[in-house]
Amino acid sequence: MPSHSQFIQRGQDVVDIEHIAVSQLKNKIDESFANACELLFNCEGRIVVIGMGKSGHIGNKIAATLASTGSPSFFVHPGEASHGDLGMITEKDVVLALSNSGETSEVTSILPVIKRKGTPLISMTGNNKSTLSKFANVNLDTSVEKEACPMNLAPTASTTVTLVMGDALAVALLDARGFTEDDFALSHPGGSLGRRLLLKVEDIMHKDKDVPIVNEKTSINDALLEMSNKRLGMTCVVGEDDTLRGIFTDGDLRRTLELNLDFKKTPIAKVMTPGGKTIDKNKLAAEALQIMELSAINALIITDEKFRPIGALDMHDLLKAGVV
Numbered sequence: 182m183p184s185h186s187q188f189i190q191r192g193q194d195v196v197d198i199e200h201i202a203v204s205q206l207k208n209k210i211d212e213s214f215a216n217a218c219e220l221l222f223n224c225e226g227r228i229v230v231i232g233m234g235k236s237g238h239i240g241n242k243i244a245a246t247l248a249s250t251g252s253p254s255f256f257v258h259p260g261e262a263s264h265g266d267l268g269m270i271t272e273k274d275v276v277l278a279l280s281n282s283g284e285t286s287e288v289t290s291i292l293p294v295i296k297r298k299g300t301p302l303i304s305m306t307g308n309n310k311s312t313l314s315k316f317a318n319v320n321l322d323t324s325v326e327k328e329a330c331p332m333n334l335a336p337t338a339s340t341t342v343t344l345v346m347g348d349a350l351a352v353a354l355l356d357a358r359g360f361t362e363d364d365f366a367l368s369h370p371g372g373s374l375g376r377r378l379l380l381k382v383e384d385i386m387h388k389d390k391d392v393p394i395v396n397e398k399t400s401i402n403d404a405l406l407e408m409s410n411k412r413l414g415m416t417c418v419v420g421e422d423d424t425l426r427g428i429f430t431d432g433d434l435r436r437t438l439e440l441n442l443d444f445k446k447t448p449i450a451k452v453m454t455p456g457g458k459t460i461d462k463n464k465l466a467a468e469a470l471q472i473m474e475l476s477a478i479n480a481l482i483i484t485d486e487k488f489r490p491i492g493a494l495d496m497h498d499l500l501k502a503g504v505v
Contacts, residue, residue, distance in 0.1 A: 213319055226273030229256075246351045278305070
């Protein structure tokens, strides 16, 4: 059995080989790449990705990346394509075919049909003289000097380079389409990513009767009762015109206890924190989290255009919503 140092050395060798292969790919991002991007950008249908074996696994990922970044795409298994799935492909689509050798029989066997349909074909191959590259409207060179496999057999460096080329296409198209964070969120509504990009403050804030609010002339004692009833660890303090004057929190209470004041007679305005951090209800909940983290606070007040408090939220609300 190899020693630990031998395992480590083999792993580092793989990283070195694949790093070199990816570095060399930069010089292959040329006019052919630009032509491929133009074909994909102008596609009126879908980008259909095809690949067999390991190339198929990489193709699946490339199709998913394209679809999630504004370029509608799906993967078709070439073996299934010749048994009916070719019907999914139309002349308005663009086919992106992957094969390191460019001679994969399951792929090359369906090329005449793709050509007959008049569907543009982009190939990613490690052999620019192969059948696949010759059939293609555009060939993208994904050749590597050697695989990371010591026998130079298992697809390793070649699949990494193909994946990176696919990412390069996806990001170039994303940029060309002016794809925004909002667009990205619409295709990723699930999980924490979707929540951070879609969830707004108004979706999770406490509002109406659940918002703790007292007048600036209210006694500290009555303000504490409001805080206790609303259970947010704070209360908004407003003036006679209902605009926000300040905030009183659990932290303010601890500082107030040291002053030996008469809680029944002292107005809350005397011990409140003037102003207070606020946010608009239409802002992202993620922005509320950022404000709270930067300011080292646990609660935010939501105000309207006249600076009147209409809502409140705390860190627990963000945790419950999955924003944190």
